Amino acid sequence: MKQVFFVLIALFSLPSLALERAPDARPTKDDSRSRFEGRYEVPVPAGEEELQPFASFPLTNISRRVRGDVARIEYDLPLELTGVPNTIELSSQADASGAFRQWSGPLGTATCADNACNVAYKDLQIDMAAIEARLVGQGLPATEIEMRLRLAGHFRDDPHGRVIGERQIEDRRQEHRTK
Numbered sequence: 052m053k054q055v056f057f058v059l060i061a062l063f064s065l066p067s068l069a070l071e072r073a074p075d076a077r078p079t080k081d082d083s084r085s086r087f088e089g090r091y092e093v094p095v096p097a098g099e100e101e102l103q104p105f106a107s108f109p110l111t112n113i114s115r116r117v118r119g120d121v122a123r124i125e126y127d128l129p130l131e132l133t134g135v136p137n138t139i140e141l142s143s144q145a146d147a148s149g150a151f152r153q154w155s156g157p158l159g160t161a162t163c164a165d166n167a168c169n170v171a172y173k174d175l176q177i178d179m180a181a182i183e184a185r186l187v188g189q190g191l192p193a194t195e196i197e198m199r200l201r202l203a204g205h206f207r208d209d210p211h212g213r214v215i216g217e218r219q220i221e222d223r224r225q226e227h228r229t230k
Contacts, residue, residue: 083224087113087216091129093206102202105195108132113216120145124154126214131199132206134181141170177207 091108108129116123121144128137141161143151154161159172182203186196206212 083117084221085115085219085223086221087115088218088220089113089214089216091132091212091214093132093202093212095202096205099201099205102198102205105199105202110214113214117151120149122151128175130185131182132203133176134178134185134203135176137175137177139170139172177203179203179207 087110089110091110093106093108095102095106108131110126110129113126114124121142123140123142125138125140128139130136137158139156139158141154141156141159143154143163146152152163154163154170158174159170161170179200183196183200186199191199
């Protein structure tokens with residue numbers, strides 16, 4: 052079982068995907084839901100810089116939800132890297148300072164600080180034949196398909212990458228009153 056490491060990063064202009072709260076924040080029953088668009092980037096192995104133009108993928112739905120002291124982040128890994136759907140769901144309980152630092156879910160765990168989350172995945176489903184069929188179906192040139200398959204192979208064997216939230220597309224907040 053291979054471990055896969057990623058970094059979730061929210062850009063400086065967006066609310067934190069890591070969901071840090073002020074140190075003096077009190078627990079509440081507030082409910083907030085946000086969605087982001089962004090991109091997924093895979094580092095290119097040394098000596099294979101020709102893969103760099105193919106190492107960034109758009110993400111159209113990064114979601115997060117906070118309810119009181121519990122937070123959840125969800126996103127889908129790009130099909131060009133996995134061939135089959137892999138929805139990543141991570142949840143966290145606020146620590147004593149009110150920050151969400153330790154995350155876990157069925158496909159991995161994460162430690163977050165300063166808008167970045169280092170994530171270790173397990174049990175990802177990756178289908179190289181499905182990746183190739185998807186790329187061929189997009190009508191890409193044969194040389195580009197070969198490069199993208201090489202990148203996907205590196206991802207399968209020892210993947211590292213990051214999710215970058217570039218634009219918030221939804222922000223809903225509700226306050227739940229308690230007696």
